[in-house]
Amino acid sequence: MFSECKYRSTPVSRWVGVWLVGLAFSGNMSVAQGTIFDGKYHDVGKVRLLITNFGTLFPRGSVDTEELNCEYPPNSGEEHISEAGLWIGGITPDNDTLVSVTSSWNPFMTDYEFYASEEPWDTIWVIERGNTAHIPYWPGPYVAFSNQDFVCRYSDYSKAALANPDHKPLYIDVIQTSYAWSSVLLEDIIVLSFYVIPTRWDLKKVYFTYWVVPEIGLYCRNLDCYRPDDKALFYGKLNMGVGVDGPDGSDGQAISPIGFQIFPDMADKYLAADSISWTFKYGDNRYGPPGIVPRYDSEKYRELMAKGEIMENQADYEGTHFVLSFGPYNLNVGDTLSFKVAVVLGEGLDDLISNANGLLYPTDICPGPWGGPGPADAAHFQIQLFQNFPNPVKSASVIRYRLSDPENVSIDIYDATGRRIRSLINARREPGSHRVLIDALEYTSGVYFYRLRTQSGYRETKKMVIIK
Ligand SMILES: [Ca+2]
Ligand SMILES: [Ca+2]
Ligand SMILES: [Ca+2]
Structure with missing residues (x-):
């Protein structure tokens, strides 16, 4: 449906506006009227990664796009992500078990549960190292940390989200920052920070999941040509799930697998792994879009917990998707729970693991987001x-x-x-x-x-x- 759009012609902010036009094509304009869908690429290091202002690593509705979602190394034409994003589940004071999901595509076009507000500034902010921005929801001036910081915010109760008839919100805001570096030490990594803020209810047994559909290999327009030959591995000490491309298939064998490390900020980094569970092929339908598989919130919630298991590694190259979860926390109004997801690539699996190992001791190379006080803490500035x-x-x-x-x-x-x-x-x-x-x-x-x-x-x- 997006074939008439030429994304390549403009840099960073290419999708502002374009997506509003796209919504008109999708027939959903009334749902998201006023909300600006934004997608921008981190492109200062070796990872060229798409970020959106509704929380996915995949552009909404643009299954026909010729752009890659995550290219590595530069100009290789090798794709690594089909989709990825958040599930956040918890229990409300009314004992509703709800899961809110960032999603970008599903056949019914009904399951979008996070949107930005209708404020014109609720797009992706781009701040480069040394620069400062005044972002309405950020406590104090925002000072860029990496060579290329992106900042955005989305909510599961924004006007557009509430227009989704199937959606019951947890009433949470998510502020998302992401960081990219041009230095040799960090050029293979993008780090995303999430600040989750309940606004209405004290929520119980809240779990956090990053879901990933890696589809790795030489990009081809027909998605099916590289879908079937990937598999997922888990590296517990690194809090990391990895998607690996098989040697066969018309997509060749990709230079880099793709790793996702998850770091809960609330717990000590060494304890965090105890709370992390990992599963692949969640839900009954392994190829279903993550927004709807499993279909119901109660089923999603069970998968968030991943039944408390760390699964064995996937044995066969047959296509994969996986989730990394942690929790539960009781999250009260006034609390902010923050966690980070590092997207790690490398010149082969050994190099990727070496890059991920560097992040286990991040204060050596990466002060700031890991070590210092979080900005969302300052948003609720009290002892x-x-x-x-x-x-x-x-x-x-x-x-x-x-x-x-x-x-x-x-x-x-x-x-x-x-x-x-x-x-x-x-x-x-x-x-x-x-x-x-x-x-x-x-x-x-x-x-x-x-x-x-x-x-x-x-x-x-x-x-x-x-x-x-
Ligand atoms: Ca839901
Ligand atoms: Ca593949
Ligand atoms: Ca392959």
Whole structure:
């Protein structure tokens, strides 16, 4: 339906406007009136990756496009992504189990659940290193972190999303930033950061999933020619699912597989892997579009949890899609949960893994998004002590807290009788998010309390349970 559009003629912002025209062709103009669909390419490193302002790595409706969604290396003509995006599931105060899905295509044209608002600025912002932007929903000036930062926002309750008759929203905002670098160290990687913000309800048992349909190989107009010979592998220590192209097929054998690493920010990076599950060929129909497979929210929610399993690697090159999930968290209004997804490529699987390994110690090469206070924290700028995760504690756990100003803070541990048994910190800290590690080896099994105290007079106590 988009064959008359010539995308190649204009750089970065080529799809603004074009997609509005496309909507008219799709007959959906009334649904999304005023919403501007935006798609831009990260193109400063070796990965040329499409980002959209509704959360997918695939352009809406443009199955006929001649553009690649993720080309690597440059000018190779090798495609790596058919589609990818988010599922976010949780339980509302009314005990509805809902999943909101970023989607870009399905045969019924009804399942879009995230859209930008109708504000004219709710497109993809492009900010280059050294530059600052004033983005209406960003707390304070946005300062670019990478050579090419993209920032956008989408919601599952925006006017266009609510126009979808099949959709019941969780009422969440997602602010998405993505980063691309031109330096040799990071040119094979794009990092996406997601800040998930509940706006109406305190949500229980919230799971987060990144879904991926890798279709890897020399690009061909007929999608079926490279669909059938890919498979998926999981690298648990790297929090990474990888799509690999088989040696056969009319698409040749791609130079690079494609890896997706998921990093929950709420937990310590080493604990995060414990909460991550992985499955491939989710749902009953392995070729169905992720927006509708599985069809119902309750089924999607089960797949979000992936039944708590880490699946075996896929044995055969027969086509694949996979999900990386983590959770659950109770996410209250006023909380922001953030996590990152790194899209990693390389000159072959060994090089890809080497690139992904670099990100396990990201502060060496990649300060900022991993190490520092998150911007969404600043959006809810208040002192707060969070429930330790995981809890109960079997081996290790993380206590996270947040400060609004630089000040002296202490966190002490008390036993069930109220006796102070340990001081975790007593030091000056900067504004933003901080973490303290709990090692269960240092405690006997039982109930404990931890108390945050600040110089400014803030006090908060929470309970944790050690079970060994
Ligand atoms: Ca839904
Ligand atoms: Ca293939
Ligand atoms: Ca192949």
